[in-house]
Amino acid sequence: xxxxxENNVYTVIYAAVLVVLVGFILALVYQLLRPAQLENIxxxxxxxxxxxxxxxxxxxxxxxxxxxxHITDSYCINSKGDKLTGVNAMDVNMQTExxxxxxxxxxxxxxxxxxxxxxxxxxxxxxxxxxxxxxxxAMDSNGKDIYGAYFGHQGETPGLGAEIEKPAFSDxxxxxxxxxxxxxxxxxxxxxxxQEPAGRxxxxxxxxxxxxxxxxxxxxxxxxxxxxxxFKSLDKR
Amino acid sequence: xxxxxxxxxxxxxxxxxxxxxxxxxLGICSALAVTAKLQPAVVMTISVLAVLALxxxxxxxxRKTIPTSIRIIVQLVVVAAxxxxxxxxxxxxxxxxxxxxxxxxxxxxTNCIIMxxxxxFALNNSPFESFLDGVGNALGYGIILVIVAFFRELFGxxxxxxxxxxxxxxxxxxxxxxxxxxxxxxxxxxxxxxxxVHNRKAK
Numbered sequence: 001x002x003x004x005x006e007n008n009v010y011t012v013i014y015a016a017v018l019v020v021l022v023g024f025i026l027a028l029v030y031q032l033l034r035p036a037q038l039e040n041i042x043x044x045x046x047x048x049x050x051x052x053x054x055x056x057x058x059x060x061x062x063x064x065x066x067x068x069x070h071i072t073d074s075y076c077i078n079s080k081g082d083k084l085t086g087v088n089a090m091d092v093n094m095q096t097e098x099x100x101x102x103x104x105x106x107x108x109x110x111x112x113x114x115x116x117x118x119x120x121x122x123x124x125x126x127x128x129x130x131x132x133x134x135x136x137x138a139m140d141s142n143g144k145d146i147y148g149a150y151f152g153h154q155g156e157t158p159g160l161g162a163e164i165e166k167p168a169f170s171d172x173x174x175x176x177x178x179x180x181x182x183x184x185x186x187x188x189x190x191x192x193x194x195q196e197p198a199g200r201x202x203x204x205x206x207x208x209x210x211x212x213x214x215x216x217x218x219x220x221x222x223x224x225x226x227x228x229x230x231f232k233s234l235d236k237r
Numbered sequence: 238x239x240x241x242x243x244x245x246x247x248x249x250x251x252x253x254x255x256x257x258x259x260x261x262x263l264g265i266c267s268a269l270a271v272t273a274k275l276q277p278a279v280v281m282t283i284s285v286l287a288v289l290a291l292x293x294x295x296x297x298x299x300r301k302t303i304p305t306s307i308r309i310i311v312q313l314v315v316v317a318a319x320x321x322x323x324x325x326x327x328x329x330x331x332x333x334x335x336x337x338x339x340x341x342x343x344x345x346x347t348n349c350i351i352m353x354x355x356x357x358f359a360l361n362n363s364p365f366e367s368f369l370d371g372v373g374n375a376l377g378y379g380i381i382l383v384i385v386a387f388f389r390e391l392f393g394x395x396x397x398x399x400x401x402x403x404x405x406x407x408x409x410x411x412x413x414x415x416x417x418x419x420x421x422x423x424x425x426x427x428x429x430x431x432x433x434v435h436n437r438k439a440k
Contacts, residue, residue: 003302011304018311022318029322033329040332155343159273159390159419208273208419 045090046071052136052150053112053119071121073111079103081229094125094223095132102226109230112138119147120234122227126219129211130155133164133219137173143234146188149173151216161212172203178224178231185228190217247358247370251377254439257350258381259432264350268382269424271341275398278386281341282379286372287323288345289354292316293371296359303360312355313346320345350378385427393418 004010046067047057055070057063074089079102089108097105110121118141125134135151149170156162163169173188178201180186189202190213196202205213242249257263271277295315296303303311324342327335345351354374359367390396392415395403403412417423 005302005304006306007304011307014302014304015307015310018314022314026318026321029325033325036329037325037332040328044332044336157273158271158277159394207416 042090048150048152049110049112049121049136052121052148053114053138054148055112055114070112070114071110072113072118074109076106076108077227077230078107079105079226079229081233092123094123094134098125098223105226107226107230116147117141120231122224124219124223126215126222128153128156128164128215129161129209130157133212133215135170135216135219137220137224139178139231139234141234143231144177144179146173146176146178153212156209156212159208161206161209163206163209164212164216169203169206176201176203183232185225187217187221187224190214190220244366245369247362247366248373251370251373252380253377253435256377256381256435257353257374258378259428259435261353263353264348264378265425265428267344267348268378268385268428269421270344272382272386272389272424272427273393273419274390274396275383275386277341278382279379281344282375282382284323284341284345285348285351285378286375288316288319289351289375290368290371292319292351293354293359293367294364295319296355297362297364297367300360308360309352309356312352316351316355317346350374381428381431384431385424388427389418389423393423 043063047063050056050063050066050070053070055066057066076084076087076089076092078084084106087106089110092106092108094108097107108123112119112121119138120141120143121136121138123134123136125132127133131154133151133153133156135149137149138147139145140147151164151170153162153165156164176188178185178187181199186200189197189200190205191197191202192210193204193207251257255261258265258268267281271281292312292315296312299311299315320342324335354370358370362370387397390398391402395401395408395414403414
């Protein structure tokens with residue numbers, strides 16, 4: 001039988017069958033692979049939290065085991081520094097939290113036990129050039145200095161903005177204070193190489209990734225400032 | 238021998254004589270975006286290779302049934318479905334690679350080489366020939382990507398595949414990385430230089 005490829009009825013039926021078929025295949029693939037994907041995403045989050053506290057998986061240990069071992073406690077606080085009950089820190093989506101007013105946010109804290117003492121890991125989230133960027137900042141037990149940082153992004157330009165996820169960028173944050181000499185919250189500035197803002201803590205931006213670097217600076221300021229009371233309370237402990 | 242060479246033509250031609258990037262000037266947009274470093278360029282080549290070879294074969298198998306008036310839409314549906322499936326599989330089985338690939342996966346759908354080959358070749362040829370054509374064109378595209386990325390990474394960052402190759406001694410003498418090489422316009426100029434050399438040779 002010779003098919004008449006110009007026939008309208010044939011065309012409409014062909015399109016309908018094709019779309020339904022492809023839709024079915026995609027739904028099937030999604031359903032089959034979803035559990036494995038969710039596990040990967042959870043593991044990846046744990047890995048990022050550990051990376052901020054400068055703990056990296058070494059071959060034999062799985063990420064979940066490491067997480068169990070080092071993360072001794074996790075909870076959510078509000079901007080006054082009080083603990084919230086009934087909220088799982090792992091379930092909080094920082095990208096939606098930063099859209100709320102500072103005093104309405106649920107702020108996750110992961111208490112991490114490292115060889116160099118207790119560190120407090122907090123998530124940060126913001127926007128880069130093309131899409132969301134995020135990260136985890138590990139604070140020293142005095143609540144003043146950054147112990148380690150991890151940054152991630154969804155689709156920043158490879159070789160330019162995407163360089164924020166490399167250790168070459170995030171390692172710069174180690175030891176940077178986020179409070180000024182008078183004790184006010186100042187965050188960390190991300191400035192072009194060569195610039196040195198007086199009296200402020202800063203790191204070098206990614207060359208060619210100006211918008212992404214500015215995004216990191218804004219993200220740090222806006223995500224960390226609601227933690228101010230919490231960080232200050234750490235110093236008094 | 239002659240007949241084997243003739244049969245392999247769809248595979249060999251796109252490598253140089255009929256190269257999609259430097260002769261047909263297709264796929265320039267993604268060639269600019271991913272060639273600041275070698276590694277993304279190679280990863281992009283592999284992704285395009287997989288999608289182009291598969292979609293060429295699928296469209297070739299369907300070619301006798303596709304209604305003429307909606308053939309472009311059918312091609313788009315096939316390419317988009319393939320890209321989504323590849324993305325989902327990577328997310329489930331190799332999360333690390335999928336994180337690196339995320340931005341490229343989207344770029345593959347917009348790559349004009351893919352639609353170009355489906356329209357120009359797969360619609361009129363057998364699945365096996367279409368497969369060869371897909372592999373050949375993806376490799377032809379990849380060669381250019383790698384050459385451009387090699388020069389851009391070497392002069393722009395002083396590294397190759399992320400490893401420092403320009404010795405510190407040279408920097409001490411006052412050598413500096415050329416920041417302009419990282420920016421997209423230099424990819425265009427590098428591609429133009431390759432076209433120049435290629436045209437001179439072809440004469």
